[in-house]
Amino acid sequence: MSLLVVGSMAFDSVKTPFGEREGAIGGSATYFSVSASYFTEVRLVAIVGSDFPQSELDFLAERSVDLAGLERSEGETFKWKGEYGFDLNTARTLDTQLNVFQDFRPQVPDAFSESEYVFLANIDPELQASVVEQVKSPRLVACDTMNFWIEGKRDELVKTFGMVDMVVINEGEVRELAGESNVLKASRKIIEMGPSTLVVKQGEYGALLIQKDSVFSAPGLLLEDIYDPTGAGDTFAGGFMGYLSSEEDMSDASLRRAVIFGSVMASFNVESFSYDRLRVLTQTEIETRYRQFSDLASFDRI
Amino acid sequence: MSLLVVGSMAFDSVKTPFGEREGAIGGSATYFSVSASYFTEVRLVAIVGSDFPQSELDFLAERSVDLAGLERSEGETFKWKGEYGFDLNTARTLDTQLNVFQDFRPQVPDAFSESEYVFLANIDPELQASVVEQVKSPRLVACDTMNFWIEGKRDELVKTFGMVDMVVINEGEVRELAGESNVLKASRKIIEMGPSTLVVKQGEYGALLIQKDSVFSAPGLLLEDIYDPTGAGDTFAGGFMGYLSSEEDMSDASLRRAVIFGSVMASFNVESFSYDRLRVLTQTEIETRYRQFSDLASFDRI
Numbered sequence: 001m002s003l004l005v006v007g008s009m010a011f012d013s014v015k016t017p018f019g020e021r022e023g024a025i026g027g028s029a030t031y032f033s034v035s036a037s038y039f040t041e042v043r044l045v046a047i048v049g050s051d052f053p054q055s056e057l058d059f060l061a062e063r064s065v066d067l068a069g070l071e072r073s074e075g076e077t078f079k080w081k082g083e084y085g086f087d088l089n090t091a092r093t094l095d096t097q098l099n100v101f102q103d104f105r106p107q108v109p110d111a112f113s114e115s116e117y118v119f120l121a122n123i124d125p126e127l128q129a130s131v132v133e134q135v136k137s138p139r140l141v142a143c144d145t146m147n148f149w150i151e152g153k154r155d156e157l158v159k160t161f162g163m164v165d166m167v168v169i170n171e172g173e174v175r176e177l178a179g180e181s182n183v184l185k186a187s188r189k190i191i192e193m194g195p196s197t198l199v200v201k202q203g204e205y206g207a208l209l210i211q212k213d214s215v216f217s218a219p220g221l222l223l224e225d226i227y228d229p230t231g232a233g234d235t236f237a238g239g240f241m242g243y244l245s246s247e248e249d250m251s252d253a254s255l256r257r258a259v260i261f262g263s264v265m266a267s268f269n270v271e272s273f274s275y276d277r278l279r280v281l282t283q284t285e286i287e288t289r290y291r292q293f294s295d296l297a298s299f300d301r302i
Numbered sequence: 303m304s305l306l307v308v309g310s311m312a313f314d315s316v317k318t319p320f321g322e323r324e325g326a327i328g329g330s331a332t333y334f335s336v337s338a339s340y341f342t343e344v345r346l347v348a349i350v351g352s353d354f355p356q357s358e359l360d361f362l363a364e365r366s367v368d369l370a371g372l373e374r375s376e377g378e379t380f381k382w383k384g385e386y387g388f389d390l391n392t393a394r395t396l397d398t399q400l401n402v403f404q405d406f407r408p409q410v411p412d413a414f415s416e417s418e419y420v421f422l423a424n425i426d427p428e429l430q431a432s433v434v435e436q437v438k439s440p441r442l443v444a445c446d447t448m449n450f451w452i453e454g455k456r457d458e459l460v461k462t463f464g465m466v467d468m469v470v471i472n473e474g475e476v477r478e479l480a481g482e483s484n485v486l487k488a489s490r491k492i493i494e495m496g497p498s499t500l501v502v503k504q505g506e507y508g509a510l511l512i513q514k515d516s517v518f519s520a521p522g523l524l525l526e527d528i529y530d531p532t533g534a535g536d537t538f539a540g541g542f543m544g545y546l547s548s549e550e551d552m553s554d555a556s557l558r559r560a561v562i563f564g565s566v567m568a569s570f571n572v573e574s575f576s577y578d579r580l581r582v583l584t585q586t587e588i589e590t591r592y593r594q595f596s597d598l599a600s601f602d603r604i
Contacts, residue, residue, distance in 0.1 A: 086483040181388040183506075184524040204485075205507040208524070217598050219519035222486040222510070256601040287604060294603045296519050299558040301596045302589060 007121025035238025239265030309423025330423035337540025541567030
């Protein structure tokens, strides 16, 4: 029932073919927390600068996100600027200002150290490992990463993967890390590094849940209007981990439902800039969209 | 119950990262016929040269493919040479020799003119239209095409699309023809051209079945060993149309099952060069793989 997330909080300036937004609230931990908050209470470990608006922190607190692990530092919050072309699967980074995030050394408060579910959003794999060392006997530790760490800190990343139960990453990153173009073979190579479960995000094509002897393929919802894919992966992870932690059921059927709830949350998130759409979701909307996924993918057994 | 296919028969020389094969039997009508023959009797309209082996024609006849519409011409059979890189979704054409196929003017024999199900494989859209004019009141006419015709004979292609019920094409071709990157919007533009149903082949990601008010997403089976994707699309179409014509049921549920049977047949085909794998399939293997697709994609409704 207790879900801990460690990651970034940021200001994003994003341009897509459908519009642009300057200095919107972003960051992996932010997207994750808001998304997961529809399923469970969330414990946040992150860092913000003195320029981060109190109103946003109040919003998170109202959504039952526990901010006891939030470090407020003198200086500016992490800032990212990026652009998407018509291929909304890949962002082009125009500018990155790490600011206070550069010195982020995640401290898990004592009150959070017995968290049962832990998500390590995309940060330096050495910091991810340090978080694992700070939590006592979690039931499930999952982590994300990105090409930057695959290319720059491969050994550290492989070491972190050896410490976690689950990895939630993009299909391209699976191929890159494994050095193997076939996704199934590549996934099995990563499973050999330690995690028993791989969630492979395929952008508009959906997601795969891969374990040693089983594969689940979740469909991608066909949306007519995708405004901003920023945070889709973290929003997916939030729905996925939020659902799992609320159910306390790690069966294959439960993991599959969790992938669909993750997909549901991500599908809402891309409908607006920042997490505007996630702010105002209802349980009914979430359930209705889950059923849309069922209708999309169902066919008769024979 | 009567399924007519019009398309090419060819010799293919194919190189993939996993091997190569010179002068293997190929062609859209060939792949389609063999695949569909596992579901229903097939009527073939195509052209071969005097170099086409009688043993292959005997094989087709044994599989209940009616060759009354096969033209045997003096000269050489259509020859294609291509290569695939590690991205097995796209072939690079190295050489094309149309030979007798250049003068192909499909003649539908009288005995075939009342065929109820018709598949127009990828040939000149004007020839596709001429076939539609030769069949009397079919229940379902479906067609394929390729970028070559989208770019070179757009108007003729759009005219042909206005004459058919269903279009079975690749995702990239949907985007190119509609001039629209969003697949759902692009598909709706093509539906406005005439066909009520679009089957969008997404390579390793599966396939979509799109109608005015509904979408079905079929998963792609994750295969560890893909030897040769040549003919996968035609094999898909053969399973899809073969199943539909055997069932005589055009409900949404039946169309969805047909997409899965098409996917099943295509998944076998890519496991070998030419249609080696399709030659020796059993009904049990087909049903077992259908159930693999069910297991792959199923999750609880809520």
